[in-house]
Amino acid sequence: MSNFIVKKVAVLGAGVMGAQIAAHCINARVPVILFDLPAKEGPKNGIVLKAIENLKKLSPAPLGNKDDAVLIQAANYEENLDLLQECDLIIEAIAERMDWKHDLYKKVAPHIGANTIFASNTSGLSITALSDGFDAELKGRFCGVHFFNPPRYMHLVELIPTGATAPHILDQLEGFLTTTLGKGVVRAFDTPNFIANRVGVFGMLATMIEAEKYGLSCDVVDDLTGAKLGRAKSGTFRTADVVGLDTLGHVIRTMQETLKEDPFYGAYATPPVLAKLIESGALGQKTGAGFYKKVGKDILRLDAAKGDYVAGGGKADELIGRILKEKDPVKKMQALRASTNPQGQFLWAIFRDAFHYIAVHLESIADNARDIDFAMRWGFGWNVGPFETWQASGWQQVAAWVKEDIDAGKALSSAPLPAWVFEGPVAQNAGVHTPQGSYSPKKNAWVPRSDLPVYRRQAFRAQLVGDNGASGKTAGTTVFEDDAVRIWHQDDEVLILSFKTKMHVISPEVVEGMKRALAEAEKNYKGLVIWHADAAEGGPFSAGADLQAMLPLFMSGGVKAIEPEVSRLQNAHMALKYANVPVVAAVAGLALGGGCELLLHAAKRVAALESYIGLVEVGVGLIPAGGGLKEIALRAAKQAKGTDILQFLKETYMHAATAAVSKSALEAQQLGYLSADDVIVFNPHELLHVAKVEARAMYDAGYRPPLRAPFPVSGRYGSATIGAQLLNMRDGGFISAHDYKLGSMIADVVAGGDIEPGSLVNEQWLLDLERKYFMELLNHPKTQERIMGMMQTGKPVRN
Known part of the structure; x- marks a missing residue:
């Protein structure tokens, strides 16, 4: 087996598709040069620079993190053709005119490297006709690679060979498109408009x-x-x-x-x-x-x-x-x-x-x-x-x-x-x-499925009616299963916990399942991966705690009856964090509220690019109480390393207070919900494979859980400073009085409560604060309005 590594891509044409393909390469950490015609006025790269600027404004966003736009290198056909030499893949994406494409090909052909793959992103022109005029050698490295709009979100890429395209070129490209760019590849014949x-x-x-x-x-x-x-x-x-x-x-x-x-x-x-x-x-x-x-x-x-x-x-x-x-x-x-x-x-x-x-x-x-x-x-x-x-x-x-x-x-x-x-x-x-x-x-x-090595990374490939392929719901060996969870493995030393609840909400039964899975993993396995069977089909990681399950408790025993459940959730998350084997959260789709808190307590996170993560409890008039705020305070203390903790708290605190949700895994790193060394996976079908590889590697490297150590908090100085900012927002009409109350409580928890600045606290201290305020809010009529509104309409109530 020889590695095919795309070190750099060139995209020819900075129109809507070209610029967005370049953006998606940057999402995937592939260096990219975006070419277009030289501008008639101003800087020669003006057309490309404008297109790059425009990427930041498009919705849905082509970039996982819009600050990454600066990583796209701008170039033009007059001054920079020599840069093509260093590219392993060139994708042409100019307007659908055969004559224009041929003119451009004549210009660039002499500058294409000896091993470079050259591809056209045409949506329907004949690939064979496009390759007219190429020498036999370049014809062997030319094909169609048709992305769908918008390229970040549409899973399909059609790969179209000509009669002269070398088979290994297509195999290499399919591997790159599948794993690095996260696409579903379909090979098409060279017929008008393909498939x-x-x-x-x-x-x-x-x-x-x-x-x-x-x-x-x-x-x-x-x-x-x-x-x-x-x-x-x-x-x-x-x-x-x-x-x-x-x-x-x-x-x-x-x-x-x-x-x-x-x-x-x-x-x-x-x-x-x-x-x-x-x-x-x-x-x-x-x-x-x-x-x-x-x-x-x-x-x-x-x-x-x-x-x-x-x-x-x-x-x-x-x-x-x-x-x-x-x-x-x-x-x-x-x-x-x-x-x-x-x-x-x-x-x-x-x-x-x-x-x-x-x-x-x-x-x-x-x-x-x-x-x-x-x-x-x-x-x-x-x-x-x-x-x-x-x-x-x-x-x-x-x-x-x-x-x-x-x-x-x-x-x-x-x-x-x-x-x-x-x-x-x-x-x-x-x-x-x-x-x-x-x-x-x-x-x-x-015709059986492709057996290219890249597909070994997909434990469960996309299924079709009638093909009876392996499904993540039933495959492997089940260790335990009930209506809430399935605990299972694939004979490879890693235990898997899959939720079965609607939207994978965390019910009391799921909490029990987490406890059971952890005990089993510590006894017999190298690690535990939390992964759900519909991760590749756009299913959520978890929409948070199960409010519906709390209703009967609330009706029968009032607010008091709920407190033990909150404690149990906090303890379950802490048990994950301090488990003796690594716990890896395989995240895709929504991870909100308790779902976000769950992943914050894992030893590592492997997240699909399309992961939308956030602490959104204020939407139902509550504050996070599964250890999410405690983690924000702990991480700020670590980052501060003895300097002013508040500097590191302000941003992350605000995300919880405003229920900010990341629009990608890359943005979740920016918001602090994922750390810099968490792994971002582009093809959701590869999520389970990568998570298991990570869990085994951590175990084999001699994994030990973190030691429980006290840490400093900003105390009453921190909550007063943040409180002043909230006051301005309330008085300026940006937030309601109830939002102000919620924000003040969140500020109090992340600052460690009414204690001296710099005081050392342990995690339990903050968990107790979270729980105290959570219980207080449950009794509040405005919070009850928000909870009922969310349960009836699925939309947050602003009151």
Whole structure:
């Protein structure tokens, strides 16, 4: 095995995509040079510098920490082409024009290093045609690498070889994209718009055609085709507005120009309503109007018949909403197919169009059915891919219905479904996904998953309907399991604790599970990893303490009955901190309140880039009482090393007082919730692997828990100084009187209470203070209002 290490990347083109790809390389700590044309006026790198500055303003944020923008090196094609020599990977990301790309390639080709991989981030132009004019040597190192927008958040990257691309180049690039940049790689054939855009844009066109046929407005269609279908909540028309109607028009034009022989060619016509909007310059979100237009606080929708904007907010009919809630996919599809409601008929029609299209095109656009499903899930935000939906809904029955509609002339093309749909392996299996692999019409065989070494880092790969792959919910050997937790292992000396509660909240049963897991780990294992089975699918690490579980206690025994539970939580966290084997928190998604406190007490944290961490208790009128404030005070004392502790407290204190939540793991390091030596993982599928490696390494290096030692606090001087700042905020109308009260209590805890500045305290002293104030607040009517509000609406009440 030889290491392929990307020491530096060059991105050619500082437009929207190029700049954001560069930003994501910086997130991943890969040095990057961003190139563009020399500016006509001012500094030569003006265009690039402006693009870098703009990265700080974009939302969602391309950078995990916006201060990192300065790490992107600016360059231009006139003065800096020699810098390309030192790059291991060059990604071209300029506008989608073959002639412009060829001009640029002529300019840069002489400066590309002998072993550099050269790739184009085109969203649909032919990679083979782009490589025209390269010598054989460079052709071997050229391919397509298509990121989806926004590149930090969209999991998909399509990797597209030409006939001349050297296979090892693709393998190396797949490893880099998967682990370093955290992507899901799908290899596509060099066909127009590749896989995701080919299927996804056809789907958008079909939706627009069927919406017109059934007389549905764009807001109703978006309600039907968004979260209710398990797809991006923006639905169809809103997604088009966000992408940009000109961009969508361009992708459609590529299909019109390059797919003249396609049996679905008729469906590639630009919908008249879209053509009209583009012509009038209404290009969607970037111009303030498209299918929707924001006027003040109101969002208006386009009424195509009137050619004007009218009040929006149309929703799915209740009956259709009920059908879409049906858990059994077979019953759901049957109900849509049989529906006489125009919305139901519309939904059946878009499913039928998608199934028809992917069946006809699978052989020409993808190696196997899995690649189409993952492309749609990772590139378009679908929870379930189109082949998976078909298979789950009853393969044979759905195929028969699609055939019926084609024969009756109801489909968008008269092309018959291919024979493999009805006979051979697929018919016998009743679908395209099996435990052996996914179906490839070209090979008439099941194609197994890639066995590249990079995938050994993924204990559980993304699953498909029908493939029965290992799942983190059931794999390995269970040591103990109840409704709250599962304690298990994979025969590798590390014990795993997984929560099973909703949002992985910390209930009294979870606290018991933590105790049990720790005792088992100390007795028989090298370490304990806290990891949850849905970490890679966007599940939370923990949304905090289980308020719901406290209600019965509160009703039966009042506030007093809750105090022992708070003590138990504090003790559980302290037990993790002082365990005799390392405890590693494998964090992804939300880690709020008690979830944040839990990870603060682990010996180490391994966090996915998309980790959103914070002490948010003030939102429910409480203060953190699971040791979070105690940890803030302890860390400030360590950082101060005998100097003024308050300097180190002010910032971190404020994060708790304002319920600040990090927007990435990189920002969580800045906020102090993760430390500099915690590990940030870019691919959430690798989280468990890395956490276990860390736990074993710490144990093998002779791990000992920290010694319990007293530490200095800033005392009454600290709480008075912070209190003055809070007073100004209250009097300036920035915070309410109750927020002021909460802030003062938090200040008092982190300062160590009403004692002399510089006094030495132990951790228990601060835990007792946390608990005292927590109990006092539980009795407060304003806090009770906030708790009830949060439980009823899920939103914080400001009072």
